[in-house]
Amino acid sequence: MKGGTSRTGCTDQGFECVRTKAKTYLPNPKVNSVSVQNERIVICSPHFDDAVLSCWSLLDREHASTVVNVFTGAPSSDFTYCYDQQNGALSSAIHMQQRAAEDRHALDVVGKFPINLGMLERQYRLRPSPWLHKLLRFAPLLRYALLRLPFLDSALHSIAPPDVVQLADAITRAVPDATSIWVPAGIGGHTDHMLVRQAGLVLAARGLKVCIYADMPYLLRFGWPRWLKVADRERPVDRASAYWAGYFDGLVKPENLIEQARVVHLTPAERLRKAEAIRRYATQFDPVNAGRVNSLLRREDALAYEVFWELESLNAKASKGR
Numbered sequence: 055m056k057g058g059t060s061r062t063g064c065t066d067q068g069f070e071c072v073r074t075k076a077k078t079y080l081p082n083p084k085v086n087s088v089s090v091q092n093e094r095i096v097i098c099s100p101h102f103d104d105a106v107l108s109c110w111s112l113l114d115r116e117h118a119s120t121v122v123n124v125f126t127g128a129p130s131s132d133f134t135y136c137y138d139q140q141n142g143a144l145s146s147a148i149h150m151q152q153r154a155a156e157d158r159h160a161l162d163v164v165g166k167f168p169i170n171l172g173m174l175e176r177q178y179r180l181r182p183s184p185w186l187h188k189l190l191r192f193a194p195l196l197r198y199a200l201l202r203l204p205f206l207d208s209a210l211h212s213i214a215p216p217d218v219v220q221l222a223d224a225i226t227r228a229v230p231d232a233t234s235i236w237v238p239a240g241i242g243g244h245t246d247h248m249l250v251r252q253a254g255l256v257l258a259a260r261g262l263k264v265c266i267y268a269d270m271p272y273l274l275r276f277g278w279p280r281w282l283k284v285a286d287r288e289r290p291v292d293r294a295s296a297y298w299a300g301y302f303d304g305l306v307k308p309e310n311l312i313e314q315a316r317v318v319h320l321t322p323a324e325r326l327r328k329a330e331a332i333r334r335y336a337t338q339f340d341p342v343n344a345g346r347v348n349s350l351l352r353r354e355d356a357l358a359y360e361v362f363w364e365l366e367s368l369n370a371k372a373s374k375g376r
């Protein structure tokens with residue numbers, strides 16, 4: 055998560071498309087059945103906190119899990135970029151050092167040490183223009199719109215995003231013995247999350263086992279889907295499920311997304327440890343806990359579940375449905 059205000063990157067067009075097709079389904083989520091024994095699990099975390107936010111159960115339960123943080127590079131100048139300004143930073147370069155230290159402190163809760171790939175996250179690819187960042191900081195709705203207009207890309211950015219094939223190569227080089235790669239679904243539409251997911255698809259095409267995780271806190275835009283709590287009963291696809299499915303690029307129907315989901319229920323003790331780890335991202339704590347979407351530690355059940363999919367089963371289901 056980065057720039058974690060309540061403004062998630064919803065592609066409304068995709069959401070509407072799925073919602074109008076919503077009918078009913080027979081939910082059969084595989085509760086607590088993520089099969090990861092004897093694997094070297096690599097959790098690809100776009101930003102420092104994403105692995106903790108979305109894959110805590112893997113970190114807490116699986117000894118052989120490793121975190122690869124992707125967008126961890128610091129800008130070369132002393133400029134302060136818009137999201138960092140919002141978080142009270144005076145220099146983005148120094149702020150990134152703090153964030154890296156916070157990440158090590160958070161992962162200490164489960165005795166892990168991350169691998170950082172050093173790529174520049176979205177805000178650091180923007181032009182370091184004081185007026186632009188002032189505008190983006192104080193007009194979040196405008197920022198939401200501007201950053202999603204492709205024809206403004208070259209005007210707003212001075213650095214291109216990494217090529218997804220090179221990103222996939224970098225992940226492979228960082229952890230050559232990985233047996234499974236876990237990438238975000240991209241729920242919320244954050245560019246950096248989508249890039250890591252795309253890299254995951256490249257790795258899957260090379261024969262690696264790839265799993266997808268639901269992105270916290272963006273997934274909570276419409277709360278948890280009802281099927282997480284009510285199994286074995288026919289229920290209509292609800293708004294949250296349709297919202298999630300809208301980010302799977304039409305690859306799968308909401309019914310298949312639900313049927314193939316691996317839902318992990320965190321125990322009370324695991325929730326407490328996860329909350330402690332989240333608090334250790336001190337500079338990011340307020341954005342993560344502000345607004346309608348991001349009130350992670352104030353919502354009673356926000357840390358109750360994590361949701362995963364095996365890409366291969368999603369693809370198999372999708373091709374059967376065609």
Ligand SMILES: [Zn+2]
Pocket residue numbers: 055056100101104244247
């Ligand atoms: Zn993120």
